[in-house]
Amino acid sequence: MNLQHFQRFQSIYASVLLCAYVLINNTVNATTQIMEAQREGALTFSMWEPFVWEYSSALSALLIFPILIWFLRHLPFNWQNITTSLGRYFGASIIFSVLHVGIMVGVRKFIYLLNDGSYNFGLSWFELIYEYQKDAISFVFFIVLIKVYQYVVQQLLGEASSIEESELQTTSTINRLLVKKLGKEFIIKIEDVDWLESSGNYVNLHIGSRIYPLRATLTALSKQLEVQGFCRIHRSHGVKLDKVESITPLPSGDSEIKLTTGKVLNLSRRYKEQFKLQLK
Structure with missing residues (x-):
C-alpha cells in the first residue's frame, strides 16, 4: 500500500x-x-x-x-x-x-x-x-x-521494462520483463502475473504478494496482453483469466472476482460483456 x-x-x-x-x-x-x-x-x-x-x-x-x-x-x-x-x-x-x-x-x-x-x-x-x-x-x-x-x-x-526492449505498442508482445531494483536485476514472466493495477503513470504487475511497477497505461497494456489471456475488468484493474477462481454478482450490477491467490477485485458493469467474451 x-x-x-x-x-x-x-x-x-x-x-x-x-x-x-x-x-x-x-x-x-x-x-x-x-x-x-x-x-x-x-x-x-x-x-x-x-x-x-x-x-x-x-x-x-x-x-x-x-x-x-x-x-x-x-x-x-x-x-x-x-x-x-x-x-x-x-x-x-x-x-x-x-x-x-x-x-x-x-x-x-x-x-x-x-x-x-x-x-x-x-x-x-x-x-x-x-x-x-x-x-x-x-x-x-x-x-x-x-x-x-x-x-x-x-x-x-524497481521499475520493470520489456526485456525485448520494445516500445509498448498493441502490435508487440511482451513475454518477460527485466526488473532493476536496488542494484539488482531479475526477470519475471508475464504468464506469472495475477492481475494488473493502474497507479498514476505506472501499471503495477501483481505476482502473489510482490508488486512490479511498469511505466505504461492500463489501456495500452491490457490490449497488448489480451492474446496472453489478460482482460480489463475495471478502469483501474485487469486480470489474468487463468487466475480467476469465482465470480459473485452484486446487487449494484457489478460483480466480484476472486482470484486463486484469494485476492478479490471488482468487475465493473462497463467491462462485464468484454470479460464474458474473453472468458469463453
Whole structure:
C-alpha cells in the first residue's frame, strides 16, 4: 500500500520537498544578509526587504520548474550528438534566466508598490550577465536534482521494462520483463502475473504478494496482453483469466472476482460483456 500510495502521489511529495528546500534555503539567505549588514553596521534596508528579494527569486524558480521538467522529458540530452545538445541546453539556460529575472522583478515591483515604495532592478548588461551566471548554475543544479530524484525513485520502485526492449505498442508482445531494483536485476514472466493495477503513470504487475511497477497505461497494456489471456475488468484493474477462481454478482450490477491467490477485485458493469467474451 505504501508503494501504491507513493506512486499515485509522488509528484505531490516531490513538489512539497522542493518547496520546503527552497523555503529553508532562501530563508537562510535572507537572514544571513540581515545579520551581515547588522554586523557591519550598514543596515540600509528594511528588515522585510531581504525576504522579498529571496522569496521572489524562489517563487520565480518554482514557477519555471515544471517547464524545465517538460524540457528534459521531451528533449533529453543526446550523448550521440553532444554539440547539438549543448547548444540546445545553452539556449534553454538563457530562456530559464530571462524567465526567472522577469518574474522575479515583476513580483518585487508589485510588493514594493503595495508598501508605497519602488523597486529599481538597475537593468544593465553587467547586471544581466551577473544574473545569468547565477541562473546557469541553478539551471544545472535543477537538472542534476531532477535526474538524481528520478534515479532514486526508479531504484526504490524497481521499475520493470520489456526485456525485448520494445516500445509498448498493441502490435508487440511482451513475454518477460527485466526488473532493476536496488542494484539488482531479475526477470519475471508475464504468464506469472495475477492481475494488473493502474497507479498514476505506472501499471503495477501483481505476482502473489510482490508488486512490479511498469511505466505504461492500463489501456495500452491490457490490449497488448489480451492474446496472453489478460482482460480489463475495471478502469483501474485487469486480470489474468487463468487466475480467476469465482465470480459473485452484486446487487449494484457489478460483480466480484476472486482470484486463486484469494485476492478479490471488482468487475465493473462497463467491462462485464468484454470479460464474458474473453472468458469463453
